[in-house]
Amino acid sequence: MLQKYCFKGAPPIQQTLAMRKYLSFYRNLMDSEEPIYFAVGLLPCYRLWVWLGNTLNTPPTNAYYTWKVENMGKKEFERISKREVKVPGLLIMKDVSIAKSEFVEGEKAVTKLQDYQEDPELFRYCTLPQILKYVECFTGPNIMAMHTMLINKPPDTGVDLFGPGKKTSRHPMHQDLHYFPFRPADRIVCAWTAMEKVHRGNGCLVVLPGSHHGTLQEHDYPEWEGGVNKMYHGVRNYAPDHPRVHLEMEKGDTVFFHPLLIHGSGMNQTKGFRKAISCHYASSDCYYIDVNGTTQENISNEVKELAVKKYGADSVSFQDTWALRGRLVQGERTSM
Ligand SMILES: CCCCCCCCCCCCCCCCC(=O)SCCNC(=O)CCNC(=O)[C@H](O)C(C)(C)COP(=O)(O)OP(=O)(O)OC[C@H]1O[C@@H](n2cnc3c(N)ncnc32)[C@H](O)[C@@H]1OP(=O)(O)O
Numbered sequence: 592m593l594q595k596y597c598f599k600g601a602p603p604i605q606q607t608l609a610m611r612k613y614l615s616f617y618r619n620l621m622d623s624e625e626p627i628y629f630a631v632g633l634l635p636c637y638r639l640w641v642w643l644g645n646t647l648n649t650p651p652t653n654a655y656y657t658w659k660v661e662n663m664g665k666k667e668f669e670r671i672s673k674r675e676v677k678v679p680g681l682l683i684m685k686d687v688s689i690a691k692s693e694f695v696e697g698e699k700a701v702t703k704l705q706d707y708q709e710d711p712e713l714f715r716y717c718t719l720p721q722i723l724k725y726v727e728c729f730t731g732p733n734i735m736a737m738h739t740m741l742i743n744k745p746p747d748t749g750v751d752l753f754g755p756g757k758k759t760s761r762h763p764m765h766q767d768l769h770y771f772p773f774r775p776a777d778r779i780v781c782a783w784t785a786m787e788k789v790h791r792g793n794g795c796l797v798v799l800p801g802s803h804h805g806t807l808q809e810h811d812y813p814e815w816e817g818g819v820n821k822m823y824h825g826v827r828n829y830a831p832d833h834p835r836v837h838l839e840m841e842k843g844d845t846v847f848f849h850p851l852l853i854h855g856s857g858m859n860q861t862k863g864f865r866k867a868i869s870c871h872y873a874s875s876d877c878y879y880i881d882v883n884g885t886t887q888e889n890i891s892n893e894v895k896e897l898a899v900k901k902y903g904a905d906s907v908s909f910q911d912t913w914a915l916r917g918r919l920v921q922g923e924r925t926s927m
C-alpha cells in the first residue's frame with residue numbers, strides 16, 4: 592500500500608495535530624456513546640470521500656488516482672442496489688437469467704442501473720470536465736447528457752448462482768443509434784469508463800473498427816439459446832469476418848465512440864462483476880425524427896410500452912421519453 596501511494600517508507604509518516612484531533616473524535620465517540628452514534632459519526636466522512644473523489648482534479652499520473660476512482664460511483668452503486676437510496680426515474684435491471692428469481696439480492700441481482708440522471712453522486716460523472724473536454728469535440732459547446740448507465744456485468748461462468756453458463760451476460764453487437772430518435776449521428780457520442788480493469792475474460796467491449804462509416808442497420812433480438820435481456824437488440828446482418836478489436840482497458844480508462852459503431856461485449860467468465868459507467872451525449876442543437884416506418888419502429892414500440900407500464904404515460908411519444916430524460920450539462924438547451 593505504501594508503494595501504491597508513493598510513500599518512501601513508514602518512518603517519515605508523522606501524526607499531525609489535525610490527524611490527532613480527527614482520530615480522537617472517533618475514539619471518544621466509540622468509548623462514550625452507543626455504537627449507533629459511531630456509525631452516524633462516520634456518515635459525513637463516507638460522503639466526503641466520494642465528494643473529494645469526484646471534485647479533485649486528479650489525473651491518472653497522480654498517486655491518488657486509484658483512490659479517486661475507487662471512491663467514485665461504486666459506493667453509490669452499493670447503496671442503490673441495497674435500496675438504501677431511491678432515485679426517481681432510475682431503472683434497476685436484473686439479468687434475464689435471474690429476473691424471476693427471489694434468491695439473488697442486493698448488488699449481485701443488479702446487472703445495470705439505467706437513467707441515473709437524478710442521482711447527483713452518479714450524475715457527476717456526466718459533468719466531469721475531463722470527459723466534457725473530449726465530448727465537446729463531437730457535440731460542440733451545447734451538450735446534453737441523454738442516456739446514463741452503470742453496468743455491472745454479472746459472472747456467466749455457471750459455477751455460482753447464475754445457472755449453467757447461459758451466456759446471457761453478453762451484449763449483442765449493435766449500433767446505439769438504433770435506440771435514438773435524434774440526429775445528426777455525428778453530433779452524438781458515448782463516453783464509457785471502466786470502473787475496474789476490463790479484459791476479454793470479464794467481457795470487455797468489442798468493436799468493429801470503421802463500421803461507423805456505414806448506415807444504421809436493422810436490429811432485432813438475437814436467437815440465443817440461453818435467452819436475451821429485454822431490449823438487447825443486435826444487428827441482424829454484419830460480416831462475421833469483419834476485423835474485431837477487443838478494448839482491454841485499465842480502471843479509469845475512457846473510450847469515446849460514435850453511435851453507428853457496431854459494438855457489443857463478451858461473456859463474463861470470471862467470478863467478479865465487471866463495472867463500467869457510461870453516458871451518451873448529444874448536441875442540444877440536434878433534432879428529433881419520426882421513426883415510424885423505419886427499422887427503429889420495433890425499439891420505439893418497446894420503449895413506449897415500458898413508459899406506459901412504469902409511468903402510466905400512455906400519450907408519451909418515443910421522442911418524449913428522451914426529452915424527459917435528457918439533461919443539459921454545458922451551454923444552452925437550444926432544441927433537444
Ligand atoms: C420517461 C420514460 C422512460 C422510459 C424508459 C426507457 C428505457 C429505454 C432504454 C433505452 C436504451 C438506450 C440504450 C442505448 C445504448 C445501448 C444499450 O444499452 S442497448 C440495451 C438497451 N436495453 C436496456 O438497457 C434494457 C434495460 N432494462 C430495463 O429497461 C428494465 O430492467 C426491464 C428489462 C424493462 C425490466 O424492468 P422492470 O419492468 O422494472 O422489471 P420487473 O418489474 O422486475 O419485471 C417485469 C418483467 O420483465 C421481466 N424481466 C426483468 N428483467 C428482464 C430482463 N433483463 N430480460 C428479460 N425480461 C426481464 C421480469 O421477469 C418480469 O416479467 P413478468 O413476466 O412480467 O413477470
Ligand SMILES: O=C(O)CCC(=O)C(=O)O
Nearest residue numbers: 742762767855856867869
Ligand atoms: O458495457 C457493456 O457491456 C456494453 C455497453 C454497450 O454496448 C453500450 O453502452 O452501448
